[in-house]
Amino acid sequence: MDDELAESQRAHWQDTYSAHPGMYGEEPSAPAVHAAGVFRAAGARDVLELGAGHGRDALHFAREGFTVQALDFSSSGLQQLRDAARAQQVEQRVTTAVHDVRHPLPSADASVDAVFAHMLLCMALSTEEIHALVGEIHRVLRPGGVLVYTVRHTGDAHHGTGVAHGDDIFEHDGFAVHFFPRGLVDSLADGWTLDEVHAFEEGDLPRRLWRVTQTLPR
Template identity: 80%
Template sequence: MSDDAQELADVQRQHWQNAYTAHPGMYGEQPSTAAVHAAEMFRSAGASDVLELGAGHGRDALFFAREGFTVQATDFSPVGLEQMQDAALSQGVEHRVTTAVHDVRDPLPLPDASVDAVFAHMLLCMALSTKEIHALVGEVSRVLRPGGTFVYTVRHTGDAHYGAGTPHGDDIFEHGGFAVHFFPRHLVDSLAEGWTLNEVHDFEEGDLPRRLWRVTQTLPR
């Protein structure tokens, strides 16, 4: 990683730490629409355990737990994960949820073929380079069992903030203190090589609104 990329990564980690500290449970308790869809996909595929990457304070991870899945949740913010652990206790699902502080630029701390499903809501479109995103999806492929399902969402180049704010190269733009890697469609297709690409669904979220793709892909058996 270059010095500039490392500095951006460090700044972004601190931004999220500060955000979770200043606004506990900042996204509320209701799951994202992407997580509701993912739970349906995971259940129909017969999944029982889910890995969520970039879980934050846990609104989606806790939803999966309430739906009966066993959940492993990772994030690079210890503050967010502490809030998730407290919420899991209050919701009575602490036995279904485990957490780990982890930066997705590093290999996933799981054995090969050890989970049924992986979910990542707007994690792949954080301040990650294209090379780092490909490495991460390779790690997802490694830890998924054959036939496993991967559902992720990303902001794309049709978003109103694409091209706005401070450019960092590689389709990464920083706006309001947070950096986003906006996905062109060819990046989605390249990440699905070796997988079955089941769906690329265009949707909106938030007040801007943000423009996102929800991508569902499965490993061959």
């Protein structure tokens, strides 16, 4: 069932990006704007973005002078990202790779300064898979590296409604979301410094999210 859900989500995102190019617009998300400042203050130079989609946030990081590696499991979204990077003349600072985060990250140990993931950790991933992914992020970050991620949480209006898949995963309009309890945020910060858990809202529902910042000890 988990593999079936993951594959259906991959196909759904691929079809959605193909049918709606640039669906989130050209402006970066508010979390990405915040993260760029956090990364700069930490002295980061290279950023790994997980779940980059069609690239509005990866392109923002590149325009801000960071080197960006953008991962997503939708080849359609990443093609749009590459096209936009060329149009904005930042293609030399952006690389892309099709990748399913249920598998080990393609980066070497201690090879990146910062990781950004806007609503990627709360996709159709089990709690076990989320812990494994954060373990992978820990592996690829250099000492003192920073992770900024956002997730929808159990205070969201969609939590507990729609098609239930277990493990706090609920599906609406074809999109499956893992809604985070606060305890999951805290457990993912084990071995890190948990710098901030910031509550905010986004979209028309509105979606209720946390923006989490955590740092590896040096």
